[in-house]
Amino acid sequence: MTDKKLTTASGRPVADDQNSLTAGPRGPVLIEDYILHEKMAHFNRERIPERIVHAKGSGAFGKFTVTHDLTAFTKAKLFSEVGKETKVMVRFSTVGGEKGSADTERDPRGFAVKFYTEDGNWDLVGNNTPVFFIKDAYKFSDFIHTQKRDPKTNCKNAAMMWDFWSLNPESLHQVLIVMTNRGTPYSYRHMHGFSSHTLSFINSKNERFWVKFHFITQQGIKNFTDDEAAEMRGKDPDFAQRDLVEAIEKGDFPRWALKVQVMPEKDADTYEINPFDLTKVWPHADYPLQDLGIMELNQVPSNYFAFVEQAAFAPAHIVDGIGFSPDKMLQGRILSYPDAQRYRLGVNYEQLPVNRCPYAVNNYQRDGSMALGDNGGDAPNYFPNSFDSPAPDPSYAEPPRKLSESMIDRYDRNAPGENDHYTQPGNLFRLLSEEEKRHTIHNIVASMKGITGPRREEIINRQLCHFFRADLTLGTGVARGLEISIDLGRFATV
Known part of the structure; x- marks a missing residue:
């Protein structure tokens, strides 16, 4: 063991570098956990200007159409009636590589969907896998560092990856998925997408349900073998990008069926696994998939940089009728993702056309780099005020959620009852x-x-x-x- 003390940037010794500070063993994460924020904020600023993760991606516009009535579970307006259509923007990506990396690398694939709804933009930010390598955002930067380049050789290093995975057995589920041929999808059109995280539905009665989202490809699953993927990396490193563009331009619009697993709120207290553990799935036998709608991609963006490179997704962006959960990774991403976008694109990144809500946006945010439009004109930039200015609407308040009565501490994320990794x-x-x-x-x-x-x-x-x-x-x-x-x-x- 080393005698060196781990400290924050200001020199404060760190007592625990494994677990976020939570209210009880299952969360949620406390905003006072400054060490977590420092880790993630520094991590978000390690590279400029490309994304730290999901640097290389492809995107397209399309629509989501409701096909089944789930208003018993959610009051979200985009799901309010069968047949309702909502514009979407989807970005697919590889996770670990840089912008110039090959599309067929063995890696999870990002699957991020922006719904442009009348209640604001909803970003459903997930992957093509239903689980992830870790369950606490405290370990996210550590994990991603192992997928990037060795600080000495500047080459990818298998020892780094397997060292981390072997020291964190919670990663085994995701490791196994990535090591199947699903780790090298044939194209973005031929893979599923998942919220991975547990989110929540809130209905008109203010009842809460825990949910997981599944995008099921209507093109069928199709993968490369390891040898085929290696061959394609040499032939066409942009194969998935080219495949998506060519399919849409010839009218072969890719489609996914959006389905959802629904768990009554109280079930979480007694279910045999932690339903907020990102390394676990909910068995379909217990919580079957329920049909919700169809997503179709039918428009290639006219300018890649403007509409794909500048597209910014964050799980913090939810709408009325959809909420968060105590998932510790989700809680970390709620803070980290918008912070990363402000760093990468500027504090006014949501004013860019691809990110701007097409409906009313009213707030008191002013100034900052790249402030677009009239910057609020002569309207007040404070609240409350005596003028005809935007005001909060209490009808959008979420129902209260009871927290654990446990003591605030850094709980072992893999304590007994949370440690079945196999x-x-x-x-x-x-x-x-x-x-x-x-x-x-x-x-x-x-x-x-x-x-x-x-x-x-x-x-x-x-x-x-x-x-x-x-x-x-x-x-x-x-x-x-x-x-x-x-x-x-x-x-x-x-």
């Missing part, structure tokens, strides 16, 4: 076809063979323990692929 990944692997299992093991082995350095054996053995605990066939296949003799007794006790 059941869902193991179930996922056993659901794969025999061919998919072979491909997944091949992809893992190919990646782990890139681990080098003095800690290579330690990192590999630690990760093998996780694979064995998830599924014996998975662990055995990876060990054999790495030409490691198998001592099941040793792996079972590590």
Whole structure:
């Protein structure tokens, strides 16, 4: 162990660098957690001017059409009646690479949707996977650093990735998904999208429901094998961008069915898993998918920079009838994402055409870089005032939410009851076809063979323990692929 104390930028010693400060073991995160804010704020400013994550992406405009009545669960106006259409802008992306990286890298894919509603813009910001590598935003910058470049060599480093994953077994579920062929989608049109986070619906009776959103591709799932993806990286690193543009321009408009899982608010207290844990899924047998509508992309933006590069998404942007949850990763992103956009595009980024709400926007924000329009003209820039100026509307207030009566502390995110990292990944692997299992093991082995350095054996053995605990066939296949003799007794006790 080192004698060096971890501190904040101002020199304040840090007592816990693993867990956010929460009201009770399941959150929510407190705004007073300055160390979390400092970590995320510094992380958001590490690169200029491209996005830190999701730097390379493709986008298109389209529409969302309501096909089923779910007004019993939400009063959101965009879902108010069957047949109602709402304009959308969607941006797909890879997560870990830079702007010039290849579209077919093994990586999760971002799946961000901006709904231009009459109650403001709603950003549903997710991925093509229903889970993520970590469950607390406190670890987000640490994780992303392992996916970027080695600070010495400026090259990608497999040892960094697998070291982090092996030290954070909560990542196993997402690691396994990314190591299947779903980690290399054929195109953006042939993948699902997920909110991943748990959000909430609020209905006209002010009743709350916990929800997860699923965009189900109507083009069917289609993936590259590892070899095919590597070949395409050499042939056309912009394959997914080109595929999306060409499909829309020839009238082959991609579509997704938006479905939602709905959990009554009280169920969260007694459900067998933490419903706000981003590394877990809700089994469909318990909470089946319910149809909501169809999203269609039918317009290629006329200028990529103006409408895709400058598009800014943030899970903080919700509308009446849709709310947050105690999901610790979501709570961190609520603060972090708008902060990242203000840094990248300026404090007035929501005045840019692609981000501007097409309906009424009234506030007291003034000045700052790139203030567009008349900057509020001669209207007051303070509230309350004696003039005919915007005022709050109490009818939009959310119903109160009871917090845990636990003490405020940095709770271990993987404490007993929150530390089953193996059941869902193991179930996922056993659901794969025999061919998919072979491909997944091949992809893992190919990646782990890139681990080098003095800690290579330690990192590999630690990760093998996780694979064995998830599924014996998975662990055995990876060990054999790495030409490691198998001592099941040793792996079972590590």
